[in-house]
Every structure is written in C-alpha cells, then in structure tokens.
Amino acid sequence: MGVRYTNQAITTEQQIEILQERGLLIDDIEQAIDVLDTISYFRLAGYWKHFEIDHFTHQFREGSCFSDIVKLYSFDKQLRALLFTAIQTIEVSVRTKIIKHFSPGFGAFWFMDETFALNDARFATNLAVIRKEVSRSHDDFITEHFRRYSEPDLPPVWKTLEVISMGTLSKLYSNFSDATAKHAVAREFGLNHHKFLRSWLECLAVLRNCCAHHSRLSNRVFPVKPKMPERMPNKWITDFSFREQTLYPQLCYLVYWLNSIIPDNTFVVDFKQLLIKYPSVNTRLLGFPYNWEQEPLWR
Known part of the structure; x- marks a missing residue:
C-alpha cells in the first residue's frame, strides 16, 4: 500500500532553486522563470531526465545546462x-x-x-x-x-x-x-x-x-x-x-x-x-x- 501524497505547491523561483541544488546550470534566471511559467515543470522533467546522473536523487550530470533542455x-x-x-x-x-x-x-x-x-x-x-x-x-x-x-x-x-x-x-x-x-x-x-x-x-x-x-x-x-x-x-x-x-x-x-x-x-x-x-x-x-x-x- 502506498503512502499519502503530502507535497505542497511551490513557486517558480523555488523550482529554479531545486534544479540548481541538483546541479543544473542556469545562466539566465529570468529567462528560466519565463520558460517554467510557460512550460510546466513536470512537462520539462521528461526532457531533463536524460541529463540526470541519478534518477532517484535527480542529480544532474556535470555540465548539464537548462538551455540544452529547452532546446x-x-x-x-x-x-x-x-x-x-x-x-x-x-x-x-x-x-x-x-x-x-x-x-x-x-x-x-x-x-x-x-x-x-x-x-x-x-x-x-x-x-x-x-x-x-x-x-x-x-x-x-x-x-x-x-x-x-x-x-x-x-x-x-x-x-x-x-x-x-x-x-x-x-x-x-x-x-x-x-x-x-x-x-x-x-x-x-x-x-x-x-x-x-x-x-x-x-x-x-x-x-x-x-x-x-x-x-x-x-x-x-x-x-x-x-x-x-x-x-x-x-x-x-x-x-x-x-x-x-x-x-x-x-x-x-x-x-x-x-x-x-x-x-x-x-x-x-x-x-x-x-x-x-x-x-x-x-x-x-x-x-x-x-x-x-x-x-x-x-x-
């Protein structure tokens, strides 16, 4: 039997912070915010999965860039x-x-x-x-x-x-x-x-x-x-x-x-x-x- 989902909604700025903590390079924060305000976090997540070195912790490979995910x-x-x-x-x-x-x-x-x-x-x-x-x-x-x-x-x-x-x-x-x-x-x-x-x-x-x-x-x-x-x-x-x-x-x-x-x-x-x-x-x-x-x- 699974556990109850308790996560709460977070802001776009907090999403950016999470990605940076996981090692994703983001050169233009404002542009990244615009992107995530247009394309949802979890729609993009399918694309950055390839850039992750660990799919459990969601840590990114060294040198992974947000711009490459958007491309x-x-x-x-x-x-x-x-x-x-x-x-x-x-x-x-x-x-x-x-x-x-x-x-x-x-x-x-x-x-x-x-x-x-x-x-x-x-x-x-x-x-x-x-x-x-x-x-x-x-x-x-x-x-x-x-x-x-x-x-x-x-x-x-x-x-x-x-x-x-x-x-x-x-x-x-x-x-x-x-x-x-x-x-x-x-x-x-x-x-x-x-x-x-x-x-x-x-x-x-x-x-x-x-x-x-x-x-x-x-x-x-x-x-x-x-x-x-x-x-x-x-x-x-x-x-x-x-x-x-x-x-x-x-x-x-x-x-x-x-x-x-x-x-x-x-x-x-x-x-x-x-x-x-x-x-x-x-x-x-x-x-x-x-x-x-x-x-x-x-x-």
Whole structure:
C-alpha cells in the first residue's frame, strides 16, 4: 500500500532553486522563470531526465545546462508538428484505400455485418465505439445524412470511415475477415502482406496520439513495436540492430509509407534540417543507429 501524497505547491523561483541544488546550470534566471511559467515543470522533467546522473536523487550530470533542455523541448515540439503533417497524409490515404477496396465487394455497410469479422466480441466493441464517434461528429456530410436517412442507424462506410478515430480504423481493418481485400490495401502502400499494414496502423494510432496530445517523443519507450520486414519493394533499411521500442523504427515505417503516397515528399529533408537547426540534439535519444544516414530510406 502506498503512502499519502503530502507535497505542497511551490513557486517558480523555488523550482529554479531545486534544479540548481541538483546541479543544473542556469545562466539566465529570468529567462528560466519565463520558460517554467510557460512550460510546466513536470512537462520539462521528461526532457531533463536524460541529463540526470541519478534518477532517484535527480542529480544532474556535470555540465548539464537548462538551455540544452529547452532546446531539446523545442526540437521535440517541431518534430511533432512535422510528424503530424505526415500522419495526416497517411491517415487520409488509408481511409480512402480501405473504402476503395472493401466497399465494392462487401457493400456500403460491411462494418455493421459481423459475418465479415474475425472475432465477434471485437466486432461488437468496435461497432459500439463507431456509433459513439459518429454521434459526436458535426461534419456537414454526417448531419446532412441523418436529416435525410433514418435507416440503417449509421451512414455508409464512405461517410462513417471519415469520422472514426485512427485507433478504431486500425481495429476495424485488423478484424476484417477477407485477407484478399486487406492485401489489396497493403499493396497500395508497397507492403507484401496485410500483417505489416495491420501492425503499422496500430503503431500509427499511438504515434498520432503522442503528437496530438503534445507528448514527448525524445527518449520515449513506445508500447507497440512495428513489424519491420527485412525486404521491401521500395527503398527501405538494411540495418535492424536498432532498439525496437524507440522512435527510430516508428519514423522508418512512416517515411516508407509516406513515400508510397507522395514519392516527392520532403519529410527526410525537413527532418535533417531540423537536426541541423538543433545540433545539440543527440539522435541516439531517438533510437537512431550510428549509420542511419547511409540507409537507402534516409538518403
């Protein structure tokens, strides 16, 4: 049984004093106060954890600077923005391809038909979530649909799939029973098997939530590891010695996926420019191997 939390709120100036007592170098106190008044102490704490020599006492390594922590935070913020733009492109394309390949053979309401589901319990759960998500939508094409139609109780798939969450879309694809249709969608993205797309969709839903909720990407341990095929039809990686739960494999599948949709996209160039802008950021914090820039995917 845990102990009762009794700590009281402290001022920004007291937060600064604590950091200095732990060995953090702060050159400009006023600027540090402005930062902590804008970005909360515990949001920044995730970034300075890497600078600590002892995670129990929270003592900092010698020479650790508050300014470097702020730079890491700024890098992370801009990286999330870059990722979110790419994720939007992928997400819209996935919805479109699923509608394209599933609807002609399985009808306008296949997502409401349990005969097309691998698992009945997951089907029921997914459908309940879909109903909630559609009911919350204020998109014009949804409200207009309900003004005109009363049956079935949900719009057709080409409307419904546009308003459900990425997580729900991932689960819907995963639980669909027809492997041929799922393979057809996967091949649109340069994947040889639907199991890879299923894995990447699951991971993308988590990554999207991290970006949408301003969560830290640097030095993050992701709960879901993407399946990483050794061979791909298009430019891919050759070295698989990276740590599986870091950001690096997440970025690899995202770049490959984005390349399949927009071959002339600038994501890799933009990412490298971001690293140049923040030279103090160590790519090892993102799980990148030493030779990552030599990989065909990242050239």
